[in-house]
Amino acid sequence: MAGVRKKLKLIVSVTMVNLFIFILISRNSSQVKNSQNKIHIPSKPFWAKLSTSPAFWNRQQQILDFQNNPVIWANSSGTDLPDWLNETSLTSDLCRPNFRVTTQVKDYNTLPNRFKDFLLYMRCRSYPIMMDQPDICKEPPFLLLAIKSLSPHFDRRQAIRQSWGRAGVIANRTVVTVFLLGNATSEDHHPDLSEMLLYESAKHKDIVQWDFRDSFFNLTVKEVLFLEWIQARCSGARFIFKGDDDVFVNTYRIMEFLNSVSEPKARDLFVGDVITNAGPHRDKKVKYFIPQSMYVGSYPPYAGGGGYLYSGDIAARLQNVSSHVALYPIDDVYTGMCLRKLGLAPEKHKGFRTFNIDEKYRSNPCAYKSLMLVHPRTPQEMIKIWSWLSRPDLTCQ
Known part of the structure; x- marks a missing residue:
């Protein structure tokens, strides 16, 4: 008689465990289905605010990164861009000397001539x-x-x-x-x-x-x-x-x-x-x-x-x-x-x-x-x- 009770108790325990696992799986499955249809709205902006770098090369790279980022570019207008990003609108011949660098690089006048020459023509990538x-x-x-x-x-x-x-x-x-x-x-x-x-x-x-x-x-x-x-x-x-x-x-x-x-x-x-x-x-x-x-x-x-x-x-x-x-x-x-x-x-x-x-x-x-x-x-x-x-x-x- 004691053996029958033990067997019965074991069967009940296994059944309860299986039922518990089934409920968990069903609940998770329901959550996954619901999450597929639910729209998640971010609680804060994904993109950090753009701030200019004090170094000239780093700033030029930031501009290129901005130009080549379709997400930011598509959702920005000229009016809401920082002033330092307005260089993206330059349409002049890129192989003409860029005299704006003389004021954009704070110590331009004290730099060796090789730096001045590089900075003036830094935008040019096309030569005959x-x-x-x-x-x-x-x-x-x-x-x-x-x-x-x-x-x-x-x-x-x-x-x-x-x-x-x-x-x-x-x-x-x-x-x-x-x-x-x-x-x-x-x-x-x-x-x-x-x-x-x-x-x-x-x-x-x-x-x-x-x-x-x-x-x-x-x-x-x-x-x-x-x-x-x-x-x-x-x-x-x-x-x-x-x-x-x-x-x-x-x-x-x-x-x-x-x-x-x-x-x-x-x-x-x-x-x-x-x-x-x-x-x-x-x-x-x-x-x-x-x-x-x-x-x-x-x-x-x-x-x-x-x-x-x-x-x-x-x-x-x-x-x-x-x-x-x-x-x-x-x-x-x-x-x-x-x-x-x-x-x-x-x-x-x-x-x-x-x-x-x-x-x-x-x-x-x-x-x-x-x-x-x-x-x-x-x-x-x-x-x-x-x-x-x-x-x-x-x-x-």
């Missing part, structure tokens, strides 16, 4: 092309080598052609090389080398030149123009190496690396000597000095401009997003800003040595075999190192 190679990528290359150079650097370009930048077929892969130039003007005390440059272009067919002042702060302009050029002339390139004309690049090692990259990783590939947790230099004696009146905040992770490697897919996305990022006077930082806008970050690779290698290893051929890039190297050193790596009998432990 002086030399082009429209058929250079007629056969889409596996690797496009794009080297930033200056008109007078004939010896560097020739050394690259004779060594690591030799166009053609390397490791059964097609390589195309182009040199990216601006206009070396008399304003910067450059001699007129235009006829020599025309001869060089006719002979080698690898010069791409635009009509903008080729200065350190305008390397960002060169970056933006190059991204446009890729889409117009070489959109089929699988990978792109972009670097300076004073670096040595182990093209053999780059090919080995690219052949080992999996297809999913190849799409988002962007590798180099990555710098993190950096910010603007405030010391006026430093080449990379940026005043507080121009920029506040830290820098996103970025790959040192001596050279980095990325996919053709990334190149297309960078070109699209670059119009949403205000020009910044340091080109590698600007590229990092564009990557962040895409939700990406460059990947650090120990094969990129933009700050050189230990002096005791610099004369050892094997020190370069596993590296992708070393900076800096003279034209003579480039040719010598390339001859080392090209020796079939070179064996390294």
